[in-house]
Amino acid sequence: MKILELKxxxxxxxxxxxxxxxxFSLDKSSIAALVGHNGAGKSTMIKTILGELEKxxxxxxxxxxxxLDNNFLTYKKQIxxxxxxxxxxxxxxxxxxxxxxxxxxxxxxxxxxxxxxxYTTGFEVADKLNEYPESLSKGMRQKxxxxxxxxxxxxxxxxxxxxxxxxxxxxxxxxxxIKEKARNGTAILLTTHQLGRVKNLADTYIMxxxxxxxxxxxxxxxxxxxxxxxxx
Ligand SMILES: Nc1ncnc2c1ncn2[C@@H]1O[C@H](COP(=O)(O)OP(=O)(O)OP(=O)(O)O)[C@@H](O)[C@H]1O
Numbered sequence: 001m002k003i004l005e006l007k008x009x010x011x012x013x014x015x016x017x018x019x020x021x022x023x024f025s026l027d028k029s030s031i032a033a034l035v036g037h038n039g040a041g042k043s044t045m046i047k048t049i050l051g052e053l054e055k056x057x058x059x060x061x062x063x064x065x066x067x068l069d070n071n072f073l074t075y076k077k078q079i080x081x082x083x084x085x086x087x088x089x090x091x092x093x094x095x096x097x098x099x100x101x102x103x104x105x106x107x108x109x110x111x112x113x114x115x116x117x118x119y120t121t122g123f124e125v126a127d128k129l130n131e132y133p134e135s136l137s138k139g140m141r142q143k144x145x146x147x148x149x150x151x152x153x154x155x156x157x158x159x160x161x162x163x164x165x166x167x168x169x170x171x172x173x174x175x176x177x178i179k180e181k182a183r184n185g186t187a188i189l190l191t192t193h194q195l196g197r198v199k200n201l202a203d204t205y206i207m208x209x210x211x212x213x214x215x216x217x218x219x220x221x222x223x224x225x226x227x228x229x230x231x232x
Pocket of ligand 1: 045
């Protein structure tokens with residue numbers, strides 16, 4: 001079953017075309033890596049799927065039904081998103097952030113409690129639940145934002161640079177969690193520059209260059225791509 005499908009998507013901003021002729025799909029339980037040089041259009045693609053950037057042309061379909069055009073709320077509720085930079089609120093404690101995300105996505109109290117315990121222990125932030133974002137390190141804020149995105153069970157999870165700012169132990173833990181999410185049915189699209197790590201994580205890759213898809217296919221094929229095209 002296709003969880004996400006893009007057909008001939010084009011995104012423009014201020015008269016400039018940032019993405020053109022973007023077509024790909026993601027199956028249930030699959031992990032796709034969006035790769036490419038700085039400025040290739042990876043974050044733009046994520047923001048277009050989220051509806052933060054308005055597409056100029058084409059179609060984006062979730063769960064073979066909802067689109068941004070025909071049912072915005074149903075569409076949005078099926079996506080969980082981990083941004084490149086944490087966007088935490090200075091007025092809320094760590095636990096209040098988790099409660100906010102849980103409430104927004106209808107995660108029940110028991111599940112919230114269980115997941116909070118598991119994830120905060122795994123990411124070594126269990127003693128930070130009553131802290132405010134200002135008193136956390138950059139990596140800790142990233143961990144809190146990561147946990148927020150992992151709390152809901154949505155069909156689609158979008159992750160912009162999942163390993164940014166995390167220590168090696170946290171990266172390994174997150175890799176396991178992403179794999180577990182996929183096993184449970186979630187389709188995951190992640191952007192990354194860490195090709196070595198993504199080869200053990202993703203099933204497929206989509207390579208962007210200057211806002212267009214240069215190449216896509218099974219992750220094994222990434223090994224054969226010339227270093228000139230994408231330097232490891
Ligand atoms: N707000 C904006 N206004 C104008 N141009 C933008 C804006 N945001 C991004 N762009 C342009 O869109 C293109 C794609 O940028 P994007 O951030 O999607 O790249 P990326 O592949 O995510 O890069 P990186 O690996 O550096 O994160 C770049 O040419 C960038 O200059």
